[in-house]
Amino acid sequence: MSILEVRDLTVTFPGGIEAVRGVSYEVERGEVLGIVGESGSGKSVTSLAVMGLLPQNAVVSGSVKLHGRELLGMKEDELVKVRGKAISMIFQDPLSAFTPVYTIGDQIAEAVRVHQKMAKDKAAKRAVELLDLVGIPNPNLRAKAFPHEFSGGMRQRAMIAMAIANDPDLLICDEPTTALDVTIQAQVLEVLKTAQRETGAGIVMITHDLGVIAGMADRVLVMYAGRPVEQGPVDDIYYRPRMPYTMGLLASIPRVDGEEGPLVPIEGNPPSPASLPPGCPFAPRCPMKVDMCDDEEPPLTPFGGGRHVACIRAHEIEHKGLTGADVFPVPVIPPSDVVRVPRTERATVLELDGMKKHYPLMKGAIFKRRVGTVFAVDGISFDIAEGETLALVGESGCGKTTTLQQIMQLEPPQDGRVVVLGKDSAKLDKTARKALRGDLQIVFQDPMAALDPRMPVGDIIAEPLRAHGRKDVAAKVAELLRLVGLAPEHAERYPQQFSGGQRQRIGIARALALEPKLLVLDEPVSALDVSIQAGVINLLEELKNRLGLSYLFVAHDLAVVRHLADRVAVMYLGRIAEIGAVANVYDRPAHPYTQALLSAIPLPDPEMERTRKRILLEGDLPSPADPPSGCRFRTRCPKFARLSEAERRRCVDEEPSVARLANVVDHGAACHYAEEIEVITASDNQEEE
């Protein structure tokens, strides 16, 4: 019998906004149900409604039964007993779940004592046990730490510990790993699996990341515009999707093991809950739409094999065996002329040579004194040839943002050289610097924050033109808007009136206004929904080829990087760990860190996820103020752990520098014991030998 049974759940917010419009599902013991959807699909509201955590003014109807007991309409004091005991929830941001003024151990012990009669010291002991279970080192000591003393990954583990403290029957995880880096995400997902094994609980896993779902879920529910549009066993959903939205979603995600070439974009934006289309909510974006789709909303109908699909053409899709790539039109991106010239003969647009950036670490409120140095970037070198995309990847705190800022500032670096288009930044005077700015532009991560909310779009794009004294601004703005796939009429609107993807296009238009040669892309798609991402990635690719641009692409998402970049540099703690052509680095990574990073990325492929061997890293990133001696990665290096005492000496004493690997032209790694292996598709038995 199922633990949780949700029937026809609807949530209406004031103003008649229906955020959830009829969701039904059940979760069995020990089962993982994945709920996927983009922002605004109602996936998080659904789970908040189940927990009874929605604000007072939301109207919830339908039925939510836990072990056959109705939760909707239950009195608050009874609900409190259920919450945290039978159901517990794990949020995206673990910091908000802990009170800053109590220690982690106390808070977990408190959670235990609220629901179970237990002596204080026993509860404290249980807290330590739980922390140990979720893999927190020195749990005895760490239990006495305060939430802010924990890193993001640690906090998420502590949150899992608290969530399973009372042996709940059901765990609801709302984007539990979205805020974390990939290697930490891999650790946390592993912990979640352990937690599930320990408690035998059912899990509802809500996320937008199809890779995470593929590795965790048994069954999947796909939500769109507040309704489930497809539901079924994980393999069916991934390998045999029968609803065009699911098909498009799966086809639009870039994959680390994927091919290059254009991605499959889904045109348009998800509808706003205030103005839904009359029939199928996906109709305005669906390439398979027929007139009948507008008549009424197709209900979620059983399809055999435990599957449910809400599409009137599902049987046809099944019959013809259509896939996302068949249905959705794939744009043709013209190839670049520049790349035909061999790399060595092309001009270098950006060169970094041993660049360093150290910050003083200050302490004290009034009298600041220097207590140390943050080695944010500690001597990195790379170059970008004309028409090339170099991706700088790494987890938060690795120094990629600092690198980028240093380049953009065009100021002399503390040490080393930054050469942009043949001009050394240390030798620029004011006018030369300003002139060079026209050739070096940037696209920011957050398309909302990067556009001044008080300026109409036309002025935003015109700003760089005016600053550099161009005439005939209006015509140029119209041309730029068209170039990025927007209409010239959009110039009069304000940024708030656009969706995320459109805003990012505006940001790109502004960056292109001065016809730069080198464009710096700072995580340009990470704030966008999956179905929107593909369109922007394609646009970037197309612009590069058409305009002969070069990109410096800073990202943490290795799948996107594989798609967009020609070369990739992996950073770790202010140094480059590995650099080379994308094919070399991804297929045969040589640095243990790159290997771990690549193996940590979840693939949207359940079969592969099940057989894949993960290289899990221990612990967190060390502080850049106090990097380990010798090889910076040695504290977490899985290879280091396997080395003999004598071999280890070298890692501890000598800092490795990037050395070219013997047999290929463009591939180098900063490891004394570099050795190429395949990790993305490596399955268990491959790894053994």
Place this chain on the structure above:
Amino acid sequence: MRSKVVFRRLLRNKQARYGFIALLLLVALAYVGPYFGAYDWQEKDFMAFMSAPDADHWWGTTSIGQDMYAVTLRGMQKSIIIGLLVAVISTGVAAIVGAFAGYFGGWVDKVLMWGVDLLLVLPSFLIIAIISPKLRDGTWWWFVVLLAAFSWMITSRVVRSMTLSLREREYVLAAVYMGIPRWKIILRHIVPNLASLLIIDATLNVSGAIIGEAALSFFGFGIQPPDVSLGTLIAEGSRNATGYPWLFAFPAGLLVALVLSVNLIGDGLRDALDPGSNS
């Protein structure tokens, strides 16, 4: 659109609505009213000294036979103009100083904030009281400048701290990387994004300035005769407030009404622009 939303919220706000209506009526009274009165404010009616309100002199007359209605409205005009000018100047100075200090940081910040602190500890009332009689032969412009000079400091500190957070915004960085001069970034990207704060502040400064003017004029340090303002009128009227209440009641009542309506608008604006604050 944000401005539309704000405007709608402002209209829905009862306080602000009454404030607006009251202010409009008062301004209309000050500027249109004199055309309906039978007397000019400088005219002296030698037939009526200190006469009580009647059909001829609606609000009575003063000790030298001036028509109280005309004089009071004239005084109100001056008070309104002074209030507006002081508010605009002081908010403008606050915005510029605060934004420059916050954006440039370093020694610019230190010098500007040192100036702010200095002005804050100086007893402004005393200083205006000492200086303004010296400028007696100058125009009332000096008086406006003095009032403004002592009322911008607190706001400029708030502006500075808000600038500190704004300058880290990506759109500001984007402008820097586009090669836009820094003073232009401040005027184009920082100050407009502080608009809600500045609008609220300017509104509330109007009433502050009106009161400040009245207080100084009351003690004879502000507007100098023969010119009149609400402050000088109240000062004169208060001497005879019990015997001849109309001399005091009309200017004082209008002052209260003026300040109250401006404050109502200011509070309404704050609610509309910044729904989070409930003060």
